[in-house]
Amino acid sequence: MVRILFGVLWAIDATFKWLPGWIHGQTLGKELDPTKVPTPMLHGWIQLWHAVAGADPGMFALITAIVESVLAVALILGVFSNLAFIATALWSIGIWTSAEHMHIPYMTGQTDLGPSIGYVFGALALFYAAAGATWSVDAVIRPRLGRLAPLAGSVPGA
Numbered sequence: 526m527v528r529i530l531f532g533v534l535w536a537i538d539a540t541f542k543w544l545p546g547w548i549h550g551q552t553l554g555k556e557l558d559p560t561k562v563p564t565p566m567l568h569g570w571i572q573l574w575h576a577v578a579g580a581d582p583g584m585f586a587l588i589t590a591i592v593e594s595v596l597a598v599a600l601i602l603g604v605f606s607n608l609a610f611i612a613t614a615l616w617s618i619g620i621w622t623s624a625e626h627m628h629i630p631y632m633t634g635q636t637d638l639g640p641s642i643g644y645v646f647g648a649l650a651l652f653y654a655a656a657g658a659t660w661s662v663d664a665v666i667r668p669r670l671g672r673l674a675p676l677a678g679s680v681p682g683a
Contacts, residue, residue, distance in 0.1 A: 528656040532600030542590035574623040606657020606678035617644035655679035
């Protein structure tokens with residue numbers, strides 16, 4: 526059930542990515558602003574993503590919307606769950622270190638490190654809990670996947 530709710534959370538997030546302000550690349554300048562980060566190593570990382578997104582903001586926004594939608598569907602349906610959990614964790618760490626700037630600079634009164642770091646731990650916890658093993662498409666297709674079976678949710682009780 527937690528996997529499905531986590532997928533719904535991703536679906537809500539993906540929905541925002543399909544809205545005009547994001548999908549047309551209008552908000553990327555604010556989200557990936559390298560001038561907001563004083564840390565040299567992180568500044569370079571954000572500059573890299575700013576350059577990638579700035580090359581074609583609409584395409585970058587579209588790819589982001591598609592990736593988040595695919596992750597949401599995979600989590601909700603339990604399709605290739607292990608792959609979805611790892612991809613979700615990697616995607617989230619990418620968001621946290623680029624668009625969220627790891628919430629640097631840390632300031633007095635700051636109360637969190639940003640939501641995406643929680644998504645990383647949530648995805649990894651679901652992976653280690655074998656959350657794709659039940660109530661999932663994986664439970665049906667895993668026996669037929671052969672060498673690709675490890676990408677699907679674990680076998681219940683294994």
